[in-house]
Amino acid sequence: MTEIDDLERALREPEDAAGTGSRPLPDLTAAAQAADLLDVAYARLDSPVGTLLLASTPVGLVRVAYLDGHEEEGTVLQDMAARVSPRVLAAPRRLDATRRELDDYFAGRRHGFDLALDWRLMTAFARRILTATAAIPYGALATYQEVAAEAGSPRGFRAAGNALGSNPLPIVIPCHRVVHAGGGLGGYTGGLDRKRTLLAIERGQAPLTGS
Amino acid sequence: MVHLPPFQTLIDAHGRDVHRFLTASVGAADADDCYQEMWLAALRAYPALRDASNLRGWLFTIAHRKVIDHVRARARRPLPAADAGAALGAALAAAPVAAAADGDGDLWARVAGLPAKQRTAVALRFIADSAYAEIAAVMSISEPAARRNVHEGLTRLRKELPE
Numbered sequence: 001m002t003e004i005d006d007l008e009r010a011l012r013e014p015e016d017a018a019g020t021g022s023r024p025l026p027d028l029t030a031a032a033q034a035a036d037l038l039d040v041a042y043a044r045l046d047s048p049v050g051t052l053l054l055a056s057t058p059v060g061l062v063r064v065a066y067l068d069g070h071e072e073e074g075t076v077l078q079d080m081a082a083r084v085s086p087r088v089l090a091a092p093r094r095l096d097a098t099r100r101e102l103d104d105y106f107a108g109r110r111h112g113f114d115l116a117l118d119w120r121l122m123t124a125f126a127r128r129i130l131t132a133t134a135a136i137p138y139g140a141l142a143t144y145q146e147v148a149a150e151a152g153s154p155r156g157f158r159a160a161g162n163a164l165g166s167n168p169l170p171i172v173i174p175c176h177r178v179v180h181a182g183g184g185l186g187g188y189t190g191g192l193d194r195k196r197t198l199l200a201i202e203r204g205q206a207p208l209t210g211s
Numbered sequence: 212m213v214h215l216p217p218f219q220t221l222i223d224a225h226g227r228d229v230h231r232f233l234t235a236s237v238g239a240a241d242a243d244d245c246y247q248e249m250w251l252a253a254l255r256a257y258p259a260l261r262d263a264s265n266l267r268g269w270l271f272t273i274a275h276r277k278v279i280d281h282v283r284a285r286a287r288r289p290l291p292a293a294d295a296g297a298a299l300g301a302a303l304a305a306a307p308v309a310a311a312a313d314g315d316g317d318l319w320a321r322v323a324g325l326p327a328k329q330r331t332a333v334a335l336r337f338i339a340d341s342a343y344a345e346i347a348a349v350m351s352i353s354e355p356a357a358r359r360n361v362h363e364g365l366t367r368l369r370k371e372l373p374e
Contacts, residue, residue, distance in 0.1 A: 011322070028254075
């Protein structure tokens with residue numbers, strides 16, 4: 001009887017099973033993409049404004065999320081699964097170009113993004129507001145009223161504020177460049193410290209690491 | 212509306228066990244191919260899944276199907292189709308060779324040497340930590356048959372244990 005117990009214990013022993021315990025598992029992302037089954041690819045990026053989660057569809061970049069504090073990775077991915085497709089895979093290489101452009105932006109070397117964007121997570125109104133926001137030049141500021149007027153809803157600046165607050169593509173669609181008419185910073189989806197940091201980078205004051 | 216978690220969480224939670232199951236079932240040399248085919252099949256079917264209450268069982272059902280496909284394909288390869296029955300038998304007999312040749316883990320080489328059903332049942336029971344009802348569902352056999360296959364597999368392994 002004890003011998004069977006030993007046998008069963010050995011069979012359950014994870015490390016020893018056919019000697020494959022520590023070998024990395026085969027990567028699936030290339031085959032999934034070739035088979036047109038990679039609906040949402042995601043990767044992380046460390047940046048001066050904290051760790052970002054980046055997600056893209058075959059259409060383009062669909063989500064940039066600040067991970068610490070406001071949202072956890074699991075929450076963001078769950079949201080992708082529910083609203084885009086449950087075929088969500090970690091596929092860092094699919095986001096190489098996005099990560100490079102963002103790295104260049106944070107280093108002050110890039111003033112605009114050449115990335116295909118997937119706008120599907122925005123309502124029609126938010127799309128208009130964020131399209132107007134995307135036209136604000138690097139290093140410039142606009143007020144909520146100006147953005148609302150540019151989007152064709154001059155009286156809707158409060159709604160514009162909400163649309164900016166739920167921007168699924170912060171940094172890339174520069175909602176950090178929208179401020180109050182009176183000179184106040186207004187709000188920001190990732191917190192005001194991040195807004196200040198991004199504006200400082202665009203003024204040529206790249207932040208020191210860790211400050 | 213079925214609530215389906217991001218597919219990556221399935222790979223993270225069960226990928227290692229699925230790979231071990233496939234290694235024990237088809238041998239180390241073919242496990243990677245089966246693994247990839249199995250996950251692509253799962254990924255293809257995933258959005259249409261109606262019941263997400265037992266994703267692990269669903270994954271192992273697909274893995275088991277891939278093992279059967281694989282053994283049949285191997286049976287077809289070297290021999291004319293007319294002799295398919297004998298070829299299948301030969302392939303099942305040959306299946307353990309790859310795993311045994313892997314050298315590591317005497318025990319798993321012996322598991323690989325079990326008859327196909329016992330091998331699958333033992334692998335599901337101890338690698339996938341499956342309940343007998345789940346083994347029965349994955350293998351499309353009755354629960355008593357699942358129990359019997361595990362028991363007979365263990366008995367045979369125990370008999371073959373070195374002193």
